[in-house]
Amino acid sequence: MTAVVSFDGFSKSYGGDAVVRDLSFTVRQGSVVGLLGPNGAGKSTALRGLVGLLHPTAGRATVFGEPFAALSSPARRVGVHMDGLGFETGITARRHLDIYRLAAGMPRSRVDAVLEQADLAAHAGKRVHRFSTGMRQRLGLATALLGDPELLVLDEPANGLDPSGIRWLRGFIRSFAAQGGTVLVSSHQLAELEQTVDEVVVMRRSMLFHGPLESLTSGGAATLEEGYFELVDGSEGGAFRA
Structure with a gap:
């Protein structure tokens, strides 16, 4: 499949x-790829580099084969939700979304759709x-969806969600991918x-593993116990609190 995201x-x-x-690593069209690591692992830095919020010291990160800044209509191709892309708290959710949809030319x-x-909808x-x-978090996701993008880049979208919210988020992401979208979360x-x-x-900081989740959690590749995720194949990184 086509590589939608590429870190080189x-x-x-x-x-x-x-x-x-x-x-x-690359992210193929129509797939959902999780970027997993402890706080301070460099996940947010990598995602910010992908969407043009910082410049790499070396190497490159591209979306649809080119730097994010080179996209002609970025909001219509990439939806971004991460800390630092905040809200004007004194306005309503509908007004917030209306401002962003005007900026995206939608x-x-x-607004009603997202x-x-x-x-x-009940809290608009x-x-x-x-x-x-x-x-x-949901309003951030709605904002990311305004341009009807092909790719979602989501940085820790489950923060602050209760168990039912996490179940909703899982369904939301899988539904987006089932309709042909691509997700890096x-x-x-x-x-x-x-x-x-x-x-x-x-x-x-560096990549320790890339592959299907079942390959990571079976066959002695890793253990998950009492909130700790530990690589047991000798890879750099040891154990970290998940």
């Missing part, structure tokens, strides 16, 4: 300290400062990605 030797350092080292009907997709008139953390919790992803990329 992507590295990022600050003051000589490597945050991400030589990250290389029709007004997209409110339904994110299960927020509520001001964002009254939203729970989980509701803000990060998490520090292996359990959040189970039953959702086709492949995982385990990283702790």
